[in-house]
Amino acid sequence: MKIFYAVQATGNGHLSRASQLYPFLKKYGDVDFFVSGCNSNIDYAFPVKYKSRGWSLHYSKTGGLDYWDIFKHTSPRQMYKDAAALPLKQYDVVINDFDFITSLACQTQGVSSVQFGHQASFQSKHTPRPDSTNLLGEMILQNFARANQYIGLHFEQYDKFIFPPIVKQEFIQADITDEGHVTVYLPAFMREKLLANFSQLPHIRFHWFLPEIKQPFTEKNISYYPVNQQLFNESLRTCKGIITGAGFETPSEALYMNKKVLAVPIQKHYEQECNAAAMQRMGVCVVKKIDDLFAHKIAKWYASPQTQTSVAANNIAETLAYLFDTYPYAKTRRPMA
Incomplete structure (x- = not known):
C-alpha cells in the first residue's frame, strides 16, 4: 500500500504528531511525507519526499497573528502549481493534517482523503468554542483542508469521530x-x-x-x-x-x-x-x-492547588486501524506481520 501523508508545518505540533505516527504507519505500507509550511523550529523525524512553502502563520511581537506578514509570504499561484504537481493518484490513501495544498490537489485530481488531526475535531458542533464566535475563523477551520472524512484529536471526546491526543x-x-x-x-x-x-x-x-x-x-x-x-x-x-x-x-x-x-x-x-x-x-x-x-x-x-483535569493518551494502533478500516474508496489492509 502507498500512503501519502501531508503535514502542516506552521509551528511544531503537526510535525511532532507525524513523527509519532510514522512507525505505526509503516506497518501498513510505504509512506511518503509532504511538508507544507516554513516556520517550524524542530527537525523532521521522518523522510520528506515533497515540500512546499505552503500557507504559514506569522506572528507579531505582541502575541497576535500578523496578517500582513502572512499575506507577504503567501503565493496563491505557487500553491496551485504545487497542488497540480502532487501525484496523488499514485497513492492508495491520502492523510491530510490540515494542509490546504493537499486538499486543493485532492479536489482538482478527484482523489479521496481523510483529514486527520486536531483541526478535524472542529467539524463537530460539540467541540468547545469561545463565547464570541469568529465567523472567519470558523470558516477557515471548516473549509481550509476539506476532505471526504474527518478523524479528530482533542482533549476530550466531544464527538464519536474524536480521539485522545497523541502523546510522545x-x-x-x-x-x-x-x-x-x-x-x-x-x-x-x-x-x-x-x-x-x-x-x-x-x-x-x-x-x-x-x-x-x-x-x-x-x-x-x-x-x-x-x-x-x-x-x-x-x-x-x-x-x-x-x-x-x-x-x-x-x-x-x-x-x-x-x-x-x-x-x-x-x-x-x-x-x-x-x-x-x-x-x-x-x-x-x-x-x-x-x-x-x-x-x-x-x-x-x-x-494554587492542582485542580485541572488530566487527559488520556491516544492508542495509536487502534486509531489508525479505525482510519484504515473506514477510509473512503480505498482498498485497505491490516498491518504486515
Missing part, C-alpha cells in the same frame, strides 16, 4: 517528577515584556525556550534554552508547570503528565481561542493577555 512515547514511558521549575514556550510574545514579569518572581525558576538562543545559559532565576526537542521534553517531564500558548500538542502532553498549565492564547487566533475555552472547562488557568499584572497571575497560579 517517551512521556508515556517516562518517570514523571516535579523539580519545581516552570517551563516557558511563548515564541509569539514579546521577550522584553515577559522578562520584566519573570524577573519580579525570584522565588520561581523558569526554563525559557526561545528560537534565538543557541546555547543554554542562566541569569538569576531564568535559564535560557534553544528550541530543542530533547531539552524541552526533559524540562517538561521534570517541571511543576508550563506557561505556553493555547495550542494543542504541548498542553495535551503537559495535561497527560498532570502538569499545571497556564495557557496564553495567541490574539486573533481562533483555533487557540477554542482550545482555551476547552481548557477552561477542564480547570486550566487561561490568561488572555500579557500585561503588568502577569507576574501576579503567575505567582497565584504557581501557588
Whole structure:
C-alpha cells in the first residue's frame, strides 16, 4: 500500500504528531511525507519526499497573528502549481493534517482523503468554542483542508469521530517528577515584556525556550534554552508547570503528565481561542493577555492547588486501524506481520 501523508508545518505540533505516527504507519505500507509550511523550529523525524512553502502563520511581537506578514509570504499561484504537481493518484490513501495544498490537489485530481488531526475535531458542533464566535475563523477551520472524512484529536471526546491526543512515547514511558521549575514556550510574545514579569518572581525558576538562543545559559532565576526537542521534553517531564500558548500538542502532553498549565492564547487566533475555552472547562488557568499584572497571575497560579483535569493518551494502533478500516474508496489492509 502507498500512503501519502501531508503535514502542516506552521509551528511544531503537526510535525511532532507525524513523527509519532510514522512507525505505526509503516506497518501498513510505504509512506511518503509532504511538508507544507516554513516556520517550524524542530527537525523532521521522518523522510520528506515533497515540500512546499505552503500557507504559514506569522506572528507579531505582541502575541497576535500578523496578517500582513502572512499575506507577504503567501503565493496563491505557487500553491496551485504545487497542488497540480502532487501525484496523488499514485497513492492508495491520502492523510491530510490540515494542509490546504493537499486538499486543493485532492479536489482538482478527484482523489479521496481523510483529514486527520486536531483541526478535524472542529467539524463537530460539540467541540468547545469561545463565547464570541469568529465567523472567519470558523470558516477557515471548516473549509481550509476539506476532505471526504474527518478523524479528530482533542482533549476530550466531544464527538464519536474524536480521539485522545497523541502523546510522545517517551512521556508515556517516562518517570514523571516535579523539580519545581516552570517551563516557558511563548515564541509569539514579546521577550522584553515577559522578562520584566519573570524577573519580579525570584522565588520561581523558569526554563525559557526561545528560537534565538543557541546555547543554554542562566541569569538569576531564568535559564535560557534553544528550541530543542530533547531539552524541552526533559524540562517538561521534570517541571511543576508550563506557561505556553493555547495550542494543542504541548498542553495535551503537559495535561497527560498532570502538569499545571497556564495557557496564553495567541490574539486573533481562533483555533487557540477554542482550545482555551476547552481548557477552561477542564480547570486550566487561561490568561488572555500579557500585561503588568502577569507576574501576579503567575505567582497565584504557581501557588494554587492542582485542580485541572488530566487527559488520556491516544492508542495509536487502534486509531489508525479505525482510519484504515473506514477510509473512503480505498482498498485497505491490516498491518504486515
